[in-house]
Amino acid sequence: MTNLERQLSQYAAYHLDRNNIMTHFVGIPLIVFSILCLTARAGVEISGFPMTLAMLLMVLSSIYYLTLDKLFGALMLLLLVLAYPFAVKIAALSMWSWLGASIGIFVVGWVFQFVGHYFEKKKPAFVDDLIGLAIGPLFVLAEFVFLLGFRKPLHQRILKEAESKRAAMDMKVQTAS
Template identity: 45%
Template sequence: MPAPFRPARELLIQYARHHRDRRNIATHLVGIPMIVFAIGVLLARPTLDTLPTPAGVLALTPAVLLWFATTLWYLTRGEFLLGLSVSLLNGALIMLGAPLADAGFVSWLAAGLGLFVLGWVIQFLGHYYEGRRPAFTDDLIGLLVGPAFVTAEALFSFGLLRPLHDEIERRAGPTHVRDLAFPA
């Protein structure tokens, strides 16, 4: 298995090789945030402790611990703007999911599992268009790279991280729409 601490640039290029069809990228822009949100919902229980902050009290949950660990990972991959952006996005999704932990057990579990499964269904639909299996089937670190990839795609759309975008396109190829009538 490849090392999990490779630079973001290399991780994104490897991931992009499985994600060149624009429809697949579009499904990931929906599915991956939905999955991160669902993980935030599911891991918002139990509250392990509370911490005072300038903004109030932070409930220390498995979701917050996971966010902290992944933030350290993203920020140490060598693309600071990307690492910061994906960490802030993931943090927002986790915070938005936290109130669902206060719902009844069945509502909390149904929302978390339902959104998690729906997010994956959307992902696999994208891979149908791509004609390739998901990147995590070759390297489990792809589960962490996915949120960085969709964040990078959003940043690219604003003209940010142009050198990274150009290198991904040079090494993984340009995006396209695969002809499903005549798949390669």
């Protein structure tokens, strides 16, 4: 099993309900975008080029995603690069407008997340493993690619392992109560 399969199946074990996955298609992009908005305002100028914290986060997360999977990493980088100019526009607003918009988007994203976990009847993955915060965006991207009918063998392996992990989690909860 590859590291990608391990990470996505661990995350997927908390996300087997279709309603939960659908809410994540909205919630996670909103959260990621809000983080870009919040961090696009902080930065320094290096040789006349503005370098923001958002850019640094984009580079570091993309490197991580590329180490897990070249295709998913490249797609994630492309999506982040496409979202960045919009985040910069929000970051250029007045202090209170920028904070209000960024925090508002963040909160709405998390509302979608928690509604999804209500359907799932499971806590969010990051509660047990903080890497879930980084894997969430990749999970949503992978689920979209799978929904389009691509990479079916990978999807089947991840789903099989996720169901096995979920059964083990459920068994652990039953024995604890």
